[in-house]
Amino acid sequence: MLTVLEPEGLYPDTSEEQRILGPNVRLLHGGGEESIAQLPDAVCAEVDGLFIFRNWLSAADIARFPKLKVVVRMGVGYDRLDRAALAARGVTVCNVPDYGTTEVADHAVALILALRRGITLHHDMQRAEPPAPWAYVTSPLLQRFSEQTVGLLGLGRIGTAVALRMKAFGCRVVFHDPYLPNGVERALGIARARTREELLEQADILSLHAPLTRTTEGLVGERELRRLPAGAVVVNTARGPMLDIDALYTVLRDGHLAGAGLDVIPQEPPVEPIPRLLAAYRTREPWLEGRLIITPHSAFYTPHAYDDIRIKSAETMRDVLLDGLRSNVVDPATD
DSSP states (O other): OOEETTTTTOSOOSSHHHHHTTTTEEEEOOOSSSSSSSOHHHHHTOOEEEEEESBBOHHHTTTTOOTTEEEEEESSSOOTTTTHHOOOOOOOEETTTTTHHHHHHHHHHHHHHHHTTTTTHHHHOOOOOSSSOSOOOOOOOOOOOOGGEEEEEOSHHHHHHHHHHHHHTTTTEEEOOOOOOOOOHHHHHHEEOOHHHHTTTTOOOEOOOOOOOOOTTTTTTTTHHHOOOOTTTEOSSOOOBBBBBHHHHHHTTTTEEEEEEEESOSSSOOSSSOOOOHHHHTOOOOEEEEEEEESSOTOOOOOOHHHHHHHHHHHHHHIIIIIOOOTTTTOGGGG
């Protein structure tokens, strides 16, 4: 009998996972341990398959699982896993790329709309003390969508969903993704930038949609942000370390960028000393009024998506651990 462990206790029971994995799998359900390191050695010694959601899985953690064959990251990103150590052990790594696609895309578009239509700007001003006059405000944030170019860094499932949504608003959409074959742009009716620099120079709205790897960490810094047209807006619903948050503070503070929407930041949850931009946001510094939206890595969430994580993770574990399929296996070369 194979043993599968879900250490974080995300769901109240294991009935759905047991149904999918079948009677020949022993399913262990944790109590929400803060880290893998807190698991008893005796439990780790029995585990063939491991689910990971919030936990980080280091080389030292991996060494405690002598029978481990498959790790399923219960989400899209896999930067929480030491993939080199897993590969050295011959452990197969999977993710769940097809949950929360519409939620994250909708969230990115919502951030764009809230900023570019001045919704957060007018909201903040109307609840000020005293409230602003009952009138529209002239700001670089407010722009007609048919005059805007949306630039997408990365065009996977979520990036594609954003592209289709922003096309519907009348925007010109352009993307840069060196891993996609020629012709994707023709199928979607959007434009392709050959280089990242070419994309940045025309993006009135920049939205990030790439996984976090060694090549994408620090992908957008001050040099890249200053390549954007003056008055541009930046949205990040991908991974925090892709965007230099201190550089973002600088280009917002000096007015080069009009606004930003962040669902992710470099360290989550934030710890002291928190980034300058987050500090300015929390203290409502006047220069930032209406120009910044921060949400707590919640773009993926709806009750439906949370159920999808459970079901699709279990289905992936079944396919790979029990049936020997290659469902959602992450290519080691993607680092």
